[in-house]
Amino acid sequence: MSSTPRTSPEVGGMGHSMKRKEDPRFIRGQGKYVDDVVLPGMLYMDIVRSPFAHARIKKIDTAAALKVPGVLAVITGETLAQFKLHWMPTLMSDTQMVLPVEKVMYQAQEVAAVIATDRYTAADGVAAVEVDYDPLPVIVDPFKALEPGAQVLRTDKPDKKDNHIFHWEVGDRAATDKAIKDAAAVVKQRIYIPRIHVASIETCGCVASFNKTDGQLTVWMTTQAPHAIRTVFALVAGHVGLSEEKIRIISPDIGGGFGGKVPVYPGYVIAVAASVVTGKPIKWIEDRMENLQADSFARDYHMDAELAADKDGKITALRIKTVADHGYADAAANPSKFPAGLFSVVTGSYDIKSAFVEVDGAYTNKAPGGIAYRCSFRVTEAAHAIERMTDMLAQKLKVDAAEFRLKNFIPADKFPYKSALGWEYDSGNYAGALKKAMDQIGYAGLRKEQAEKRAKGELMGIGISSFTEIVGAGPSKHFDILGIKMFDSCELRVHPTGKAIARFGTKSQGQGHETTYAQIIAEELGIPAAHVQVEEGDTDTAPYGLGTYASRSTPTAGAAGAMAARKVRDKARKIAAHLLEVSEEDLVWEPGKFSVKGAPAKSKTIQEIALAAYTNHPQGMEAGLEAVNYYDPPNLTFPFGSYICVVDIDRGTGAVKIRRFVAIDDCGNIINPMIVQGQVHGGLTMGMAPALLEEISYDESGNIQGGSFMDYLVPTAMETPKWETGHTVTPSPHHPLGAKGVGESATVGAPPAIANAVVDALAHLGVTHLDIPITPEKVWRILKDKGVAE
Amino acid sequence: MAKHDIHVTVNGAPLEAAVESRLLLVHLLRENFRLTGTHIGCDTTHCGACTVLLDGVPVKSCTVLAVQADGRSLTTVEGLEKDGKLHAIQEGFMQEHGLQCGFCTPGMMLTSAALLEKSKNPQEDEIRHAISGNLCRCTGYVNIVKAVQHAAAKLR
Numbered sequence: 053m054s055s056t057p058r059t060s061p062e063v064g065g066m067g068h069s070m071k072r073k074e075d076p077r078f079i080r081g082q083g084k085y086v087d088d089v090v091l092p093g094m095l096y097m098d099i100v101r102s103p104f105a106h107a108r109i110k111k112i113d114t115a116a117a118l119k120v121p122g123v124l125a126v127i128t129g130e131t132l133a134q135f136k137l138h139w140m141p142t143l144m145s146d147t148q149m150v151l152p153v154e155k156v157m158y159q160a161q162e163v164a165a166v167i168a169t170d171r172y173t174a175a176d177g178v179a180a181v182e183v184d185y186d187p188l189p190v191i192v193d194p195f196k197a198l199e200p201g202a203q204v205l206r207t208d209k210p211d212k213k214d215n216h217i218f219h220w221e222v223g224d225r226a227a228t229d230k231a232i233k234d235a236a237a238v239v240k241q242r243i244y245i246p247r248i249h250v251a252s253i254e255t256c257g258c259v260a261s262f263n264k265t266d267g268q269l270t271v272w273m274t275t276q277a278p279h280a281i282r283t284v285f286a287l288v289a290g291h292v293g294l295s296e297e298k299i300r301i302i303s304p305d306i307g308g309g310f311g312g313k314v315p316v317y318p319g320y321v322i323a324v325a326a327s328v329v330t331g332k333p334i335k336w337i338e339d340r341m342e343n344l345q346a347d348s349f350a351r352d353y354h355m356d357a358e359l360a361a362d363k364d365g366k367i368t369a370l371r372i373k374t375v376a377d378h379g380y381a382d383a384a385a386n387p388s389k390f391p392a393g394l395f396s397v398v399t400g401s402y403d404i405k406s407a408f409v410e411v412d413g414a415y416t417n418k419a420p421g422g423i424a425y426r427c428s429f430r431v432t433e434a435a436h437a438i439e440r441m442t443d444m445l446a447q448k449l450k451v452d453a454a455e456f457r458l459k460n461f462i463p464a465d466k467f468p469y470k471s472a473l474g475w476e477y478d479s480g481n482y483a484g485a486l487k488k489a490m491d492q493i494g495y496a497g498l499r500k501e502q503a504e505k506r507a508k509g510e511l512m513g514i515g516i517s518s519f520t521e522i523v524g525a526g527p528s529k530h531f532d533i534l535g536i537k538m539f540d541s542c543e544l545r546v547h548p549t550g551k552a553i554a555r556f557g558t559k560s561q562g563q564g565h566e567t568t569y570a571q572i573i574a575e576e577l578g579i580p581a582a583h584v585q586v587e588e589g590d591t592d593t594a595p596y597g598l599g600t601y602a603s604r605s606t607p608t609a610g611a612a613g614a615m616a617a618r619k620v621r622d623k624a625r626k627i628a629a630h631l632l633e634v635s636e637e638d639l640v641w642e643p644g645k646f647s648v649k650g651a652p653a654k655s656k657t658i659q660e661i662a663l664a665a666y667t668n669h670p671q672g673m674e675a676g677l678e679a680v681n682y683y684d685p686p687n688l689t690f691p692f693g694s695y696i697c698v699v700d701i702d703r704g705t706g707a708v709k710i711r712r713f714v715a716i717d718d719c720g721n722i723i724n725p726m727i728v729q730g731q732v733h734g735g736l737t738m739g740m741a742p743a744l745l746e747e748i749s750y751d752e753s754g755n756i757q758g759g760s761f762m763d764y765l766v767p768t769a770m771e772t773p774k775w776e777t778g779h780t781v782t783p784s785p786h787h788p789l790g791a792k793g794v795g796e797s798a799t800v801g802a803p804p805a806i807a808n809a810v811v812d813a814l815a816h817l818g819v820t821h822l823d824i825p826i827t828p829e830k831v832w833r834i835l836k837d838k839g840v841a842e
Numbered sequence: 843m844a845k846h847d848i849h850v851t852v853n854g855a856p857l858e859a860a861v862e863s864r865l866l867l868v869h870l871l872r873e874n875f876r877l878t879g880t881h882i883g884c885d886t887t888h889c890g891a892c893t894v895l896l897d898g899v900p901v902k903s904c905t906v907l908a909v910q911a912d913g914r915s916l917t918t919v920e921g922l923e924k925d926g927k928l929h930a931i932q933e934g935f936m937q938e939h940g941l942q943c944g945f946c947t948p949g950m951m952l953t954s955a956a957l958l959e960k961s962k963n964p965q966e967d968e969i970r971h972a973i974s975g976n977l978c979r980c981t982g983y984v985n986i987v988k989a990v991q992h993a994a995a996k997l998r
Contacts, residue, residue: 071936078944079932081879081919085945088878172864253883253891253979254945307881307945308979340884562943562980730939733982761888761977769970769983 058575059643064582065575066789069726073566073586083305089259089272091333095124097323098174099336100164100181101346102156105192105417105754106205107185109152112164117180122173125330126181127165127322129153135292137325141284143315143533144391146217146382147208148420150318150325155188157205157380158419159754160345162318167326167334190754191215194354194377194414205380205415217382217413218391223473228408231369235360239444244823245433246747247352247377247418249344250425251766252561254307256347257337260323264331267293270300273320276313276559277599278303280533282591284316285324292328303589309561310738311424314385314601315348345759348385348421349748352377353433359441365449367460369406370399370472372437376413376422384422385601386429387531387538393429394688396473397522400438401482401692402460407472417754426738426799428523428602435519436824439804443516443811444820452499453516453808454490458483461518468785475522477690478792479782485716486518486694492778493696493714506816509840511701512711513813517805518694523793524607528684533598537684540608541595544573544616545678548666550659551583554616557597558609559589563795564727565605569613571723572789576617577624578644578658595680603691603793606723607784612683614788619679623665627677628656630670689784689792693717695805701813703842706832708744708810710773715801717777719794720784729777732798736775739802741767743824814838848912852877853921861908867901868892870908871918879919879948883977890976893949894918900953902975919948922955930993931955940989942980950976954990962998964990 059065077083114126129151132138142148151162166177191197191205197215206212232238258273275281278301286296306313323336338347353374360369376392378384386393392411399407413422425432446456461482462469469477490496498514505512528537541557554573558565570584588594597609621641628646629636632654639646647655656664665677698712715732722728745765748758758764783790803824810826811819817838822830835841845860852875859874871877871894883891885904892903895917922929931951934940941947950973957964957972964972969990970983978986 072939074944075936075941078941078947079919079928079935079951080923081877081948083879083944085878085881087872087882090873090876171869172862251979252943252945253889253977254881254943255883306943307883308943310979337882340886340889562945564942726939730942730981730985733984734942734980735982737982738979761884761886766889766977766979768974768977769986770974772970772983774966774987775982775984 059578063574063578063580063643064571065643066571066721066723068571068724070567070571070581070724072564073570074564085254085305085307086257086259086272086274087337091259091261094259094333094335095167095169096171096174097326097334097336098166098171098178099162099319099342100178100183101342102159102161102163104156104185104187105159105190106188107156108188109154109156110184110186113182116182117166117177120173120176120180122169123166123177125167126177127151127167127326132325135325137289137292137321140288140316140321142381142383143385144382148381148383150321158417159756160342160419165322165326190417192416192418192750192752192754194375194416197414197416198375198412205417215415217378217415219410219412220391221410222396223408224406225408228369228371228406231406232358232360232371235368236363237445237448238358238360239441239448240358241441241444241821243355243357243437243440245351245353245436246749246824247349248425248742248746249349249748249764250310250312251344251764252308252310252312255338255340255343256313256317258320258323259333259335260327261333262327262331268298269294269324270302271324272302272304274306274313275301275303276309276561276601278559278589278591279557279596280536280598281316283536284534301591303559306559306561310426311350311385311601312347313561314423315383317347341760344764345756346419348383348423349419350423350425351433355437357437357441359445361445361449365451365456365459367402367404370404372398372409374411376411377416377418378413378422379416379418379420381420382413382422383420387525387533389530390429394522395430395434397431397475397520398434398438399471399473400435401462401518401520402442403462404472409473418750424602426735427796428521431521432800432803435800436804439517439519440807440821443808447815447820454486454495457486457516457518476687477520478687478784478786480520480690480692481780481782482518482692485692485718485780488778488780489694489696489714489716492776493712495696498698511703511813513699513809515697515805515807515809515812516694517801517808519801520690520692521797521800522688522690523603523796524685524689525602525604526688527686536598538598539682539684540597540604540612541682542609542612542616543595543680544620546620546662548663550579550662552579553585553587554613555587555594556609556613557595558600558605560600563605563731568723568727569610572610572613573617575643576614577621603796606791607689607787607793608683608685610791611685611788612681615683616679616681619681620677623677624658624661626673627661627664627669631656631664686786689720689787691719691792691794691797693797693801695801697805697809699809699813701831703835703840706828706835708826708831710806712776713773714776715798716780717794717797718780718782719797720782720787720792721790722781723791728794731795732777733775735796735798736802737767737772738799740772740806743803743806743826745825747825846909848909850911851915853917863909865908866904867906867908867911868903871903877918877920881945881948883945890949890953891946893952893976895952895956898956898959900956917952919951922951929955930996931958933996934989934993938985938988938992940981940986946976946978950978950986958994958997963994
């Protein structure tokens with residue numbers, strides 16, 4: 053898989069499939085998640101939500117609720133308005149209601165909150181709150197929202213005269229228009245990537261505890277970015293006395309995040325406000341329907357794409373116009389300068405001279421959002437667009453999809469590669485990954501089998517996706533969230549007995565940071581990973597960082613860990629020189645010890661050096677052995693891979709069965725192969741989910757279809773195939789460990805492989821495109837139209 | 843609201859509580875008995891994070907009333923390890939990387955442990971069918987299947 057590890061299994065540096073350090077507590081049920089936090093005198097909060105997608109609130113009657121024994125308070129927008137806390141900023145510097153005073157803007161919007169002695173009583177209180185609504189006309193279609201004369205939804209913004217949020221464009225419009233005009237072949241397609249939801253198995257929630265005596269606020273919350281949350285709280289609620297040094301955010305064990313636990317939701321803010329007012333700890337845990345219906349969604353991109361080729365079958369130009377439906381507010385979690393995220397990686401793995409993309413954001417009467425679903429800022433949308441269009445163009449030119457890709461890949465010798473839309477790809481070998489995938493799955497044999505099956509009327513398809521990701525945001529020159537630069541950090545202390553503690557600004561939600569980061573320190577210092585304690589998620593102890601999402605942990609905080617360890621090693625070298633009475637230049641490092649050049653018997657282990665740092669350090673040197681690094685990455689990392697999917701379609705039901713799926717990933721140098729493979733398995737499943745199963749749609753009145761697990765179909769073990777994985781290794785030239793991110797590659801790469809396989813199975817019937825999710829009904833209707841349904 | 847006195851055996855220990863009729867078993871375990879290894883993921887019997895064994899049979903404790911457990915025996919994740927020795931299913935999940943965030947893991951392990959009581963050498967299809975009422979969003983199930991097979995081999 054990767055090169056031989058430099059360290060022994062006992063040390064457990066890079067390349068070892070070390071068992072996870074977090075598992076002993078999880079397999080015993082001893083993980084500590086937010087709902088496990090119980091404080092003395094704690095009260096519970098439950099939320100009244102709107103049944104209407106757009107309505108004026110005529111009256112909120114709380115009298116009956118307040119008569120329920122155990123209900124202590126009902127908080128409304130009017131209550132919060134007294135403290136100027138009824139509005140909050142989104143991470144995209146838009147605004148969003150915490151609780152309404154005038155109108156509700158989407159179904160399931162928070163309307164009031166009930167505080168009670170226990171969660172059952174709080175629910176009783178919610179049922180007893182009476183709200184009188186006056187329904188208003190609803191807009192659910194972003195194209196209608198953008199039409200001239202459309203009803204303006206954000207009447208809270210005095211200057212707003214339409215429902216347009218932003219226009220963003222990149223690339224050379226004129227050159228692209230000309231290239232498409234002059235092309236020998238062009239394919240054009242409207243591609244819709246529907247609204248979906250991360251649906252982590254743990255929903256969101258918090259326990260907010262404000263101490264009125266000392267002004268200290270502690271919030272245990274399901275957040276992927278605790279430090280940023282602390283600063284946001286300080287900035288937004290400074291006027292009610294919250295001060296950043298007295299705010300402590302604790303992100304305990306998190307039951308899956310996938311991007312859904314980056315935003316600040318109204319529930320968190322109401323709970324904090326309730327605790328500040330009452331001086332009591334307040335627990336709020338949303339239920340699954342609240343989670344699916346009101347928390348930030350992902351995708352909802354309508355893309356008009358065109359891809360052009362010359363007479364030799366070389367891709368020459370890509371043009372995409374996108375309408376992004378953000379719902380009631382732009383509550384995405386993109387870096388500030390990128391309202392459409394990193395969508396401009398949409399030229400993908402191909403050497404395309406001319407490209408132009410533009411995105412327009414629209415307000416509608418749907419839940420706010422635009423976050424990722426286990427992907428780096430709109431990269432899944434981009435990969436789906438280019439991989440679908442590439443297949444369509446190959447189909448039009450009657451060229452094999454693999455051959456077409458191999459002909460158009462950015463060649464391995466052209467890296468670093470500057471893309472037409474401005475990114476500098478760090479490293480890649482796209483043909484290497486695709487050829488490996490073709491070998492592993494037996495591509496030629498499958499094509500032969502497909503031809504035989506087609507002759508018999510059976511429907512079998514083979515789909516390829518050769519994606520390129522862009523992860524690890526990001527360099528401070530371009531990347532910030534609310535002005536805070538997107539560095540990340542590590543603070544490393546080596547104890548006198550040679551053991552260590554390392555704290556990071558990120559926060560694992562299942563990715564295994566406690567293990568991976570320990571292995572990074574082990575690799576750099578030779579201290580066994582078993583003896584490196586990793587901590588994250590407590591803003592009182594961890595160094596400042598921007599958190600875990602967009603596959604950024606290894607590219608940023610992992611790099612910070614390596615750099616902090618190298619600082620420690622530099623000091624260790626000075627101490628070793630002192631102990632061995634030689635000059636620093638005469639010392640040779642191997643993981644775990646310094647020895648004297650030419651006299652390897654004369655050496656000092658890192659443990660001996662650590663002890664000396666506290667007991668026998670050189671005169672003039674500070675005692676101790678520790679370092680901090682805030683890592684500002686020089687570039688993003690560009691993981692890639694090639695996936696091949698084989699599907700069989702049931703002509704009676706239209707059901708698509710994934711028979712085989714081979715995923716070859718390249719995430720650069722691998723730290724823990726077991727964890728990397730696990731990330732790919734999970735990512736593939738979260739790629740299959742929107743390709744075949746998941747969608748949150750709305751009816752014309754703004755009612756959510758897919759707001760519970762009855763209708764929102766998260767894959768079970770029955771639908772999920774047995775994934776086959778493999779790797780190529782093309783190190784990142786700028787990351788200190790040569791590593792790239794990997795947690796989201798498969799979510800990005802899998803959907804087009806599956807969609808391409810289904811279209812391939814139906815191509816001989818004249819089918820050129822299907823929007824995801826590819827449900828049995830969609831396929832069956834096509835089969836019926838074409839007269840091949842059984 | 844009227845309360846009922848119930849007596850249950852949880853992980854071998856006799857426990858009692860006075861509960862409202864409407865109290866769910868999952869809340870009895872988590873809040874009355876402070877056994878927080880049993881998790882809540884959906885409230886509607888879909889996700890299986892709250893799975894426990896009721897007289898040895900996996901049930902979703904978010905849709906069982908606490909009073910229905912009166913006089914019966916429960917096993918939760920906290921009861922899998924005995925005398926400091928991990929249950930084979932716990933070892934299987936750790937050895938085969940069958941968990942990531944850990945949230946579905948207790949329910950997934952209890953469903954699997956119940957399967958292993960009935961089936962000594964379960965094949966992949968049988969395992970996938972058995973755990974199809976337990977959702978995992980992290981692992982993609984491949985390593986969970988391996989974990990159950992690992993445990994089965996150890997128990998044989």
